[in-house]
Amino acid sequence: xxxxxxxxxIVVGGSLVGLSTALFLSSWKVPVILLERHHSxxxxxxxxxxxxxxxxxxxxxxxxxxxxxxxxxxxxPRRITIESLAGKWQDEKLWTPKAAGPPEDKKAGRPKGxxxxxxxxxxxxxxxxxEPVLRECAIxxxxxxxxxxxxxxxxxxxxxxxxxxxxxxxxxxxxEGKYIVACDGARSPIREKLGIQRDGVGHLKALRSILFRCxxxxxxxxxxxxxxxxxxxxxxxxxxxxxxxxxxxxxxWNPVDKLEATKDAIDEATQKDMIRKAVGEEIPDNGIDLIxxxxxxxxxxxADKFSSGRVFLAGDAAHxxxxxxxxxxxxxxxxxxxxxxxxxxxxxxxxxxPELLATYDAERRSAAMVRHDQIFTREDYGxxxxxxxxxxxxxxxxxxxxxELGQIYRSGxxxxxxxxxxxxxxxxxxxxxxxxxxxxxPLRRGGEAISSLDLFCHGWVLVSKDGxxxxxxxxxxxxxxxxxxxxxxxGEVEETEGSNIGESFxxxxxGAVLVRPDGYVAWRSLTKPVDAVASLGSALGQVxxxxxxxx
Ligand SMILES: Cc1cc2nc3c(=O)[nH]c(=O)nc-3n(C[C@H](O)[C@H](O)[C@H](O)COP(=O)(O)OP(=O)(O)OC[C@H]3O[C@@H](n4cnc5c(N)ncnc54)[C@H](O)[C@@H]3O)c2cc1C
Ligand SMILES: *[C@@H]1O[C@H](CO)[C@@H](O)[C@H](O)[C@H]1NC(C)=O
Ligand SMILES: *[C@@H]1O[C@H](CO)[C@@H](O)[C@H](O)[C@H]1NC(C)=O
Numbered sequence: 319x320x321x322x323x324x325x326x327x328i329v330v331g332g333s334l335v336g337l338s339t340a341l342f343l344s345s346w347k348v349p350v351i352l353l354e355r356h357h358s359x360x361x362x363x364x365x366x367x368x369x370x371x372x373x374x375x376x377x378x379x380x381x382x383x384x385x386x387x388x389x390x391x392x393x394x395p396r397r398i399t400i401e402s403l404a405g406k407w408q409d410e411k412l413w414t415p416k417a418a419g420p421p422e423d424k425k426a427g428r429p430k431g432x433x434x435x436x437x438x439x440x441x442x443x444x445x446x447x448x449e450p451v452l453r454e455c456a457i458x459x460x461x462x463x464x465x466x467x468x469x470x471x472x473x474x475x476x477x478x479x480x481x482x483x484x485x486x487x488x489x490x491x492x493x494e495g496k497y498i499v500a501c502d503g504a505r506s507p508i509r510e511k512l513g514i515q516r517d518g519v520g521h522l523k524a525l526r527s528i529l530f531r532c533x534x535x536x537x538x539x540x541x542x543x544x545x546x547x548x549x550x551x552x553x554x555x556x557x558x559x560x561x562x563x564x565x566x567x568x569x570x571w572n573p574v575d576k577l578e579a580t581k582d583a584i585d586e587a588t589q590k591d592m593i594r595k596a597v598g599e600e601i602p603d604n605g606i607d608l609i610x611x612x613x614x615x616x617x618x619x620x621a622d623k624f625s626s627g628r629v630f631l632a633g634d635a636a637h638x639x640x641x642x643x644x645x646x647x648x649x650x651x652x653x654x655x656x657x658x659x660x661x662x663x664x665x666x667x668x669x670x671x672p673e674l675l676a677t678y679d680a681e682r683r684s685a686a687m688v689r690h691d692q693i694f695t696r697e698d699y700g701x702x703x704x705x706x707x708x709x710x711x712x713x714x715x716x717x718x719x720x721x722e723l724g725q726i727y728r729s730g731x732x733x734x735x736x737x738x739x740x741x742x743x744x745x746x747x748x749x750x751x752x753x754x755x756x757x758x759x760p761l762r763r764g765g766e767a768i769s770s771l772d773l774f775c776h777g778w779v780l781v782s783k784d785g786x787x788x789x790x791x792x793x794x795x796x797x798x799x800x801x802x803x804x805x806x807x808x809g810e811v812e813e814t815e816g817s818n819i820g821e822s823f824x825x826x827x828x829g830a831v832l833v834r835p836d837g838y839v840a841w842r843s844l845t846k847p848v849d850a851v852a853s854l855g856s857a858l859g860q861v862x863x864x865x866x867x868x869x
Contacts, residue, residue, distance in 0.1 A: 321491055321492070322491075322492045322493075322494060323351060323462075323491060323492065323493045323494070324493075324494050324495070325349045325350060325351040325462065325493060325494070325495045326348050326349040326350065326495055326496050326497070326662075326666050327343055327348055327349070327350045327351075327495055327496065327497050327498070327499060327662055327666075328350075328351055328352075328353065328479060328481050328493050328495045328497070328498050328499075329343075329350060329351070329352040329353070329498075329499045329501060330352075330353055330469050330472075330481065330498060330499070330500050330501060330502045330508060331352075331353075331354060331500065331501035331502040331503060331633070331635070332352050332353070332354025332356075332453075332463060332465060332501075333354070333359075333360075333445075333449065333501065333503065333633075334365060334445060334448070334449065334452070334633070334648045334651060334652065335501040335632050335633025335634070335635075335648070335651035335652060335654065335655055336352055336354060336499075336501035336502075336632075336633070337352070337449060337452040337453055337456055338375075338452060338651070338652045338655040338656070339352075339499050339501055339632060339654075339655040339658065339659060340352045340456040340461040340463065341379070341452055341455055341456040341459060341461065341655075342375075342379075342655055342656055342659035342660075343461070343499075343659045343662065343663065344456060344459035344460045344461040345379050345459050345659075346659060346660060346662075346663035347460070347663070347667075348659070348662060348663050348666055348667075349460075349462075350461050350462065351461075351462045351463075351464060351493050351495070352456070352461060352462070352463045352464065353464050353467045353468075353469050353481065353483045353493070354463070354464070354465050354466075354467065355466070355467065355468040355469075356465065356466070357465045357466045358450075358465070359445065359446040359449040359450065360445070360446065361446070361529070361609065361610040362527070362529050362568075362609075362610050362611070362612040363444035363445040363446045363447075363529075363562050363566075364445050364612075364614070364641070364647075364648075365445045365641070365645065365647060365648040366388070366442050366443065366444055366445070366560075366562060366563075367440065367441075367442055367645040367649075368385075368440055368441050368442075368443065368448070368645065368648070368649060368652075369432070369440045369645050369649045369722050370432040370433065370435075370436045370438060370439060370440045370722060370723060371649070371653065371722055371723055371755070372440070372645075372648075372649045372652050372653070373385075373436075373438040373439065373440060373441060374436060374437075374438055374771060374837070375652060375653070375656045375775075377437070377438050377771070378771070378774070378775035378776070378837070379455070379459075381451070381455045382438060384451050384455070385441060385443060385448055385451055386443050386447045386448065386451065387441045387442065387443055388441075388442045388443055388444065388447075388562075388563035388564075390442065390539075390542065390544055390563075391539060391540055391541075391542060394542075395442065395542075395543075395544040395545065396410060396542050396543045396544065396545075397410070397411045397543060397544065397545035397546065397547065398410050398411060398543045398545075398546060398547070399411055399546075399547045399548075399549060399550070400546050400547070400548055401548065401549075401550060401551050401598070402548060402551070402595070402596060402597060402598025402599075403535055403538045403546065403559070403596065403597045403598055403599070404597060404598035404599040405598045408550065410543075411547060430719070430744075430746070431719065432718075432719050432722050432723055435719070435723055435744075435745040435746070435757070435758055436723070436758050436769075436771070437758055437769035437771060437772075440645075442563070443563075444562040444563060444564075444566070445648070464483070464491070466485050466486060467483035467484065467485050467491065468483060468484055468485075469481055469482070469483045469502070469507075469508075470482050470483060470484050470490075472498065472508070472511075474498070474627050474628045474629060478494060478495060478496045478497075478628065479494070479495050479496065479497060479498050479628050479629070480492060480493070480494050481493045481494075481495075481498065496628065496666060497628045497629070497630065497662055497666075498628060498629045498630070499629075499630045499631075499632055499655075499658060499662075500629060500630065500631050500632065500635050501632050501633045501635060501651070501655075502635050503633070503634045503635060504615070504617075504619075504634040504635070504638040506631065506634075506635035508629060508631070508635065509621060509631055509635050509636075512626045512629060514621050514622055514623050514626065514631070515621075515622045516619035516620060516621050516622065516638075517619070517620055517622055517709070518617070518618040518619040518620050518638075518690050518708065519617070519618040519619075519690075519694050519702075519703045519706055519708045520617060520618065520619060520706075521615060521616075521617040521619075522616045522617055522618065522640070522699075522702050522703070523572050523615075523616050523702070524572065524573070524613065524614070524615055524616070525570050525571065525572055525613065525614045525615075525616060526570065526571060526572075526573055526584070526611065526612070526613050527568050527569060527570040527571075527611060527612045527613070527614070528568065528569045528584075528589050528592065528593065528608065528611050529562075529566060529567070529568050529608075529609040529610050529611070529612065530566075530567055530568075530569070530589075530593060530606055530607060530608050530609055531565050531566060531567065531606070531607040531609065532567060532593065532597075532601060532605060532606045532607070533565060533605070534601055534605050535567070535597055535601075536565060539561060544560060544561050545558070545559070545560045546558070546559040546560070548596055553595075555571075555595055555596075556571065556572070557569055557570060557571040557592075557596055558570045558571070559596055566609065568612075569592060569593055569596050570614075571592070583611075584611065586608055589608055589611070590603060590606050590608070593606055615638075616640045616702075617638045617640070618638065618639060618640065618690050618693065618694055618699075618703075619637070619638045620636070620637045620638075620683065620686045620687050620690050621635070621636050621637065621683070623679060623683075624636050624654075624678060624679040624682055624683045625675065625676075625678060625679050630658050630662075630675070630678060632651060632654040632655055632658060633648075633650075633651030633652075633654060633655070634647065634651060636651075636654060636682070636683070636686060637650060637651075637686040637689075637690065639686070639689060639690060639693055640693060640699060642693050642696070642698060642699065643698075643718065646689045646692075646693060650685065650686055650689055653682070653685070654678075654682050656836055657678060657681060657682055657836055658675075658678050658682075660834070660835035660836050661674050661675055661677065661678055661731075662675070663835075664800075664835070664862065664863075668865060669799050669800050669801070669862065669864060669865060669866075670800070670862050670863045670864060670865060671863040671864070671865055672863075673730070673863050674730075674731060674862065674863035676729075676730070677729035677730055677731040680727075680728070680729035680730070681727040681728075681729045681731070684727075684728070685725055685727065687710065688713075688716075688721075688725060688741050688742065689721065690710065691709075691710025691711075691713040692713065692715070692716055692721060694708070694710070694711075695710070695711075695713045695714075695715050696715060716741065716742045717742075717744055719744050719745070720742040720743050720744045720747075721742055723744075723745050723755055724742045724743045724744050724745050724747070724748055724754065724755070725741065725742045726739055726740070726741060726742065726743075726751070726753045726754050727753045727754075727838065728753055730860070730861070730863070731834065731840065731861050731862075731863070732752045732753040732838070732839075732840055732841075732861060733752055733840065733841040733857055733860060733861060734751075734752045734753075734841065734842075735751065735752050735753030735754075739751065739753075745757055745758075749821065749822055749823060749824040750822060750823030750824040750825065750831055750839055750842055751824065751839065752839045752840060752841055752842060753838065753839065754838065754839055755837060755838055755839075756770065756771070756774055756823070756831070756833045756837050756838065756839050757770065757822045757823070758770060758771050759813075759817045759818075759819055759822045759823075760814045760816075760817045761807070761811045761812060761813060761814060761817065761819075762811065762812045762813075762814055763810065763811045763812075767814070768811070770819070770822075771837065773805050773811070773833075774833050774835075774837040775835060775836060775837045776803075776835070777801060777802070777803055777835055778800060778801065778802040778803065778832065778833070778834065778835060778840075778858070778862065779802065779803050779804075779805060779832070779833045780802050780803070780804050780805070780830050780831070780832050780833075780854070781804075781805050781807065781819065781823065781830065781831050781833065782804075782806060782807070782825070782828070782829065782830035782831070782846075783806065783807045783808050783819065783820065783827055783828075784806075784827065784828040784829075784830070784846055785806045785808075785809055786846070786850075787804060787806075787830050787846070787850070787854075788804045788806065790850045790851050790854055791803070791804040791854065792804075793851045793855070794851060794854040794855040794858050795858075797851075797855045797859070797866070798855055798858050798859045798862065798864035798866055799864055799865060799866035800858055800859070800862040800864045800866075802832070802858060807819045823839075823842065824842065824844070825842055825843070825844055825845075826844050826845050827845075828845045828846040829842065829843050829844045829845050829846065830842065830843055830846070830854075831843075832854070832857060832858065832861070834861070840857070840861040841857040841858075841861060
């Protein structure tokens with residue numbers, strides 16, 4: 319006997335990306351049921367680094383302060399090449415080669431980091447520490463999380479989708495909805511069934527890992543290095559050691575080239591010997607507490623399509639990207655979630671036509687492809703693919719901050735992001751071009767210091783210094799059925815000393831900028847056009863794929 323559940327969106331997979339999708343969708347008041355095979359987070363964390371943009375997305379829901387943060391000793395995390403922890407420490411490995419580094423800030427004498435362009439900073443937190451908070455927040459927003467259910471089959475037709483899932487005792491539930499977001503990981507059975515192929519550098523290598531505690535070696539973290547590349551040894555042993563904080567360490571190595579060979583269990587004595595080898599000192603058996611083991615496949619593969627009918631791929635299901643400095647894996651997936659959520663919300667609540675959903679593929683697939691090419695153009699992974707032919711092979715290295723906060727998007731949901739603009743620039747090199755993230759500008763609201771980012775991500779927003787746009791915005795909302803809020807700078811919010819909306823958004827005293835529900839600039843007008851209602855109405859109708867506009 320099955321019981322039938324009805325909802326709007328069915329999210330398959332409840333790890334970082336599935337949970338984020340459920341969270342963002344429910345914050346738009348979209349009914350959502352999430353199905354996840356496991357009852358809790360994986361014992362072995364993978365991701366640890368969350369970028370500024372990810373935290374901005376969580377801040378828009380007011381939950382950034384609830385995320386646990388791992389504090390490292392001695393400032394930002396650093397990494398180094400070593401023979402072993404107790405042996406010779408060689409060179410510090412920079413995250414990004416100097417040539418691709420940002421221009422030096424003349425006054426401060428150091429490069430500007432992402433924190434200079436945002437009210438928040440990226441954080442480090444093990445995946446199994448952040449997921450419980452996301453679960454809690456998603457439930458608070460109204461998401462229905464069904465943990466312990468494995469999706470066994472699904473189908474779609476013109477009207478909607480149906481998913482059948484089974485719990486451990488073989489009890490089946492059936493969920494009916496309008497759309498599926500597949501966040502079911504790199505091996506995504508949903509993507510496979512859709513027959514969507516992937517493109518990129520392909521499978522690179524398999525890694526095994528051991529997660530453990532060993533208090534005797536914790537002091538090695540005191541110098542501020544948290545990642546250790548073990549190489550250049552006489553015995554040829556190569557490995558990678560890192561910490562997830564709270565005394566948890568992971569030792570990772572590549573046993574062989576074939577993934578199958580990583581499937582054999584390694585006994586505890588062998589695990590401890592591996593750890594001793596990496597540490598390079600005597601550790602008594604009871605000095606090592608083995609937690610679990612893991613195996614990963616490192617690959618660079620981006621799906622050829624991010625959607626098919628009523629099914630959307632997000633996270634690793636859409637793009638397998640190896641861990642790197644930009645944290646492109648999980649962070650790219652969380653941006654997918656943020657992106658698809660407002661679009662599904664707008665179509666489901668009847669203000670936008672379903673064609674808006676096609677912009678998800680246009681925007682997010684190219685974003686993933688640029689990141690794929692950046693990862694493999696950089697030194698860390700470049701050496702693995704030197705002999706391979708792949709489409710993005712000769713890509714130029716882009717600055718880290720530009721990749722994180724300054725990628726441009728081109729699709730029908732943006733007007734005027736023309737092809738001549740580069741793929742990514744640093745936020746201080748953009749100023750409100752359509753297709754870019756609306757910049758952070760310090761403002762005051764009442765007595766309170768806020769960021770311009772606080773105005774966005776709750777719907778469509780028009781910003782101007784010229785108050786006559788208020789009526790224009792109301793009228794355009796009326797003609798398109800897409801509600802757009804108006805914010806007057808010099809009215810409900812004010813510039814602070816040194817901040818300048820006109821400069822940051824590239825608009826004049828009478829100009830205005832239209833920002834999408836995900837905080838991206840959709841359209842702007844440098845001055846107020848004569849027929850402003852028609853201009854704004856037509857722009858808004860186009861970028862929101864307004865239902866009313868098309869009739
Ligand atoms: C060692 C390592 C370190 C990493 N570090 C970073 C980092 O620092 N920063 C970063 O951004 N990224 C990092 N990554 C990448 C990051 O971990 C992944 O990109 C991220 O976990 C992807 O999340 P996801 O939700 O898309 O997929 P997954 O985490 O793979 O989750 C898929 C989920 O779907 C569920 N599922 C699958 N099939 C079904 C089914 N049929 N029914 C029900 N449930 C199903 C699974 O149980 C699973 O929970 C790292 C990866 C590795 C291996
Ligand atoms: C979609 O939204 C996410 C989160 O704001 C953002 O990071 C992503 O780059 C956006 N992309 C586009 C094109 O909308
Ligand atoms: C519909 O959803 C969009 C999010 O994309 C939101 O901005 C808008 O306010 C919603 N409209 C209604 C009427 O709920």
